[in-house]
Every structure is written in structure tokens, then in C-alpha cells.
Amino acid sequence: MARPMTMTEKILAAHAGKTEVTPGENVWVDVDILMTHDVCGPGTIGIFKEKFGKDAKVWDNTRIPIIPDHYIFTAEDKCHRNIQILRDFVKEQGIKYYYDPDFLNTEAGSGMPNPYRDPNKTSYKGVCHKALPEEGHCRPGEIMLGTDSHTCTAGAFGQFSTGVGNTDAAFAMGTGKTWLKVPPTMKFTFHGDIPAYLTAKDLILAVIGRIGFSGATYKAMYFTGSGISSLTLEDRMTLTNMAIEAGGKNGICDVDEKTLEYVRARSNRPDWTVYTEDEGAEYDFEAEWDLGSFEPLVAAPHSPDNTKTARECSDVKLDRAYIGSCTGGKITDMIFAANILNGNQVKIPTFVVPGSTEVHSDMKRLGLNGEPVGPGDKCIEQILVDAGCMLGAASCAACLGGPQDTFGRLNEPMNCISTTNRNFPGRMGHKEAGVYLASPLTAAASALTGKVTDPREYVSEPIQTGTAGVC
């Protein structure tokens, strides 16, 4: 009998054609999905053509989703040019899953594009890590590579997913293969149901605070327990999304009925395998938490492991709030924020950026309880706008700073509370800006007071999200 293995080990073994693998072992594996976007796509395509030849064909044009998302809403010509490189490549290769910003004119001098008018009527999706599961590219048991460090998000669906550079992506683009060192697994167990004042963001900030932001370097981070089962798929994505913020190679969650329901409703392929952790699998590290013992957290400047309770930072004056990104721009994040902002007015400029056009569409369709709005009820978008928030179009936007004209970018020294994932110096724009990473609940509560604010002052009853972000 093979040695007891973790999910990560089993997935890598299966894709290497082996019955077992051991942490530390290097294996060549078959890749199921390779994702790229507008920032790393042009470089990847360049290496692909240089190494395989200008007439080379990709290994499988149904397994390479290309999702422009980073630099869409900018007047910078080079960014538009990069979209044209993707368009040309998609046409040449017959790439099946490409999500074009169809409102964008790539001619030089075309200026800031006018966003989609209706999020339901565009081929554009927005942030790749949100669009990947929405469009059915995430499945249990598979291996996904993406030219973005937050590719680890897809581990919420019980798969192995990790970020790679252009060279690795170009190699996989031509061969369908990559080499991986089998990572040891760290196990994080959460007991109990998540309290109303917490989201998965608080959990992952606690994990990173505990192990440090290089504490999982080269390792798999496995999240389990009743506390994880109680989370929506979207909240599980928040956990796995930030595995990279502890240096993790991948983050992964168990597959349960919620996972299967999501994947069956979305996936465009039927052939996938559910793996489970073996009894007796070996862990490099184990930690357990009782969710009732948590309180809302922030990561203070300038590191995701600089964890403090929101209460400890209650005297920190803020200049801006930002709600968006793959980490904190999903529909459930918007519902969390809206439940606090409903009927109130923000005290500081508050930027809201949907993670995807589907999120944006759902913000128009759904109300405070995650159900479709009835006649006379306000939708999430209306609640946020009425509270004084500025709403942008779906994109990565200011999460990573980007071009100077990016919506919400911190162009001067200021303090910002943000539902994003990273707060290194300069991450959201200005090198001297201070970013406090927080949950959408904490960010919304802080937007109302202009200081870092514990959301328990605003929320007591559990917030219902209905079927938002699922069907």
C-alpha cells in the first residue's frame, strides 16, 4: 500500500503518473489548465514563440484561458497594445476561452476606454482568479498554473494551483508540462461556525500573523475543519488566495457538497477526480483555532504578517477605503460591506471595484440578504452608491497600483484600509502610503468612521448571503 498522502501529494502523484510522491521530490507533471492575463501574457507569448518557433501551436487551445484584467481602464497606449497582442494570439491559436474587453480600442492615442455599459453584455470578465471558477475552469483534483501569484486561489476547489513566471508558462504552453517540487503540507484546522463579525479574511490574516509571511515558503497550506465547511466557496477562495502571502506554494481545501454543487454548475469538463487526505498523512506543521476565539484583524503597514486586532488600531486615522480585488471584491464581500454601509454615509473616500462583471451584475441583481431584489428594494450597487461609495468597473484596479490613472490608485502618501491582499511599500501606488489589510466588514465599518474600526460596532446578526456567488 502506498504511504498515506495529502491531497496535494495525491494530485501531484496522479499527474506525474506515479502511485506515490514524497515531499522534496521533483516531478514532471501534466498540467490541466494554464491561465495568463494582460500583464504576463505578452511576455509569455514572446518566449513561447522564441522557443517553439513563430508558427508553433499551443499544446491544447481548450486548456489555456486568457483573461485580461490588470491594466484595462487606463489611457496608457502600451497597455492597450498588450491587449492587441492577446487578441492576435487568440486568433492565431484558436484559443477557446478568451474574455475580451470588447469595449477597448487598441489604437494608439485612443485614451481611457469607456467601460462596458451592461456587465451582462460583454465578453470581458475582470479579475482572472474570480473569472476562472465562474467560467468553469476550476475543478477538484486538477493542476492549474497561472502567470499570477494569486493563482493559488483555485485551491478552494480542491485542486493544486500555483503561480508561475513567463518562462514556466511558455514551457507549459508548448508542452502541457512543468516540473514541481512536491511541497510538504501545513495543516490549519478551524473549529466551529464563523461568527457574524468575521470573514475568511480575518482567518487568513490570523494564519499569516502566526506563521509569518514567509512561514509557508515552498509549502502547501491545507485548510480544514468545521469552520471551513461552514464557509461559502467565495470565502474559502479568500483563504487560499492569500496562501502566497505566507509564501505558500499552494493553498487547498477539502471538497464537499458545496464544492461539487459549484463545480457541477459551472465546469465545462466532466472528467475530474476528488481526492481526500489519507488518515496518517504527514504534516510539516499543524495549528488549530476555535473560530469563537477570534476577533476582527487587520494587517498594518507594510507586511501582511503585521497582524493586529482592529481594536488595537482604533486610533489610526484613515484617508481612504478600498473594497475590491480577487481577495475582497467578490459578491459576498460586497454583500458584507453593504450590510454595514446600508443607510449610512462614508466619512472618507471609498472606492468599490467588483472583482468581475458577474459580481457587478449580481450587485445590480441582489439585495442585502443575497437574494434577488423585490420591487422597491435597493440592490447592493444602489446601497453602496447611496452610502457615498465611488464605484469602478470590474478589474484588478488599484490593488497593485498599476498605471498612474488607475481607479483608486494611491498617488500620494495616505492611509488606506483595503480588502486586498498585499501591503508592501508601494503596492497600491505611492511608496509612502500605508495600507491596512482588512475584511470587507472591517473596511466598511472603518469607511463610516474614518478610523480603523472593529465591525462588531455595526454587526451583530449573521449576514445572510443566500446563493450569491454560487448559482
Add this chain to the structure above:
Amino acid sequence: MGTTIRGKAYVLGDDIDTDQIIPAEFLSYNPSDPEERKYFGMYAMAGLPKGQLGLPAGDVRFVPEGEFKSEYTFVIGGKNFGCGSSREHAPLAIAEAGAQVVIAEFYARIFYRNCVNGGYLLPCESVERLVEKVKTGDELEVDIEAGTVTNHTQGETYQVKPLGDIKPIVDAGGVFAYAKANGMLSE
């Protein structure tokens, strides 16, 4: 890559992330375009905050303003060098500026992998912490086979760890060359 490399050192601290190495606003340049690629050299280390540019002084630019090339061959870092995004532009920018070697206590894995698979930089792991021992401008010489770094300015010698599993890929000059040499890709 030869077995010894000699040149000047540029010293940084811990947790140097990819946004500090090459800020996101410069990622619209296409690294596959030879003219645009040069700009990654120009903006290498443009995200370092005040006081962190070339330790211990902290105000030494890696690349002189308006120029494409750095005078430094070595970048010395502490813990967790290259953390953050998966952008291959990071090792590419350091290499495009003319540096050849990074020596740090340990690396964030995607950066490390990009250095090796892309064949941009030799990522060495130091046995001891060098950030406080080496000063920006010191003349260093690494002997890869011997696993030693000589500091000609200070008259000291340091150890670096063996390359281990990745040595065949480093020796080949990147993952494509390695795969070709091993019959995994046709010539």
C-alpha cells in the same frame, strides 16, 4: 555561466518584494520587445523606499537616473528575497540592468524559480546573514563550484549553499535548454 563571477555588490534588507524590484506601473513594457525590455533595467529597484537603497548608506541608486545599466554585479539580500507577485519581470529587471548573481538567506519560491528556469540570475543562498557584513560597493567574487564568496574589499570569505536539485537547470542555462539537453524537447 562561468565558475567565478566578480563585481560590485548592492546590498538590500529583508523581504524585498517584487513591487520594490520592479513596480507594477512599469509592467506595461513588453519584455519580449528588445527595445522595451531595456526599460526594465532602467527601472530595476525603482520601488525601494527611502533609506533602503543600497545599504548601509541607504541612498545609493541601483541604476543611475536615466540610464539602463547598473554598475553592480551582485545583489545581496536578507530573508525572503523576491516575495510577492509571480512577475518574471523581477529577475529579468535585475539581469537587464546587468547584475548576474543574487545572494540571500532564502528566497520566495516563484522568484527563485523564475531566476533558474528563465536563466536570468544565479540565486545563491548564503550560510550566514550577509546584509550587515557586506557594504554596497564592496568587490565580491563568487566561486560557484567551491561554494565561496570572497569579499575583496573587506578581506572576508563567506559560504554559499550548494545549488542542489536545480544545478542541472542552472548549468544548462534555463528550463528550455535543460529540457532540450535531456530529450524532452526537440531541437
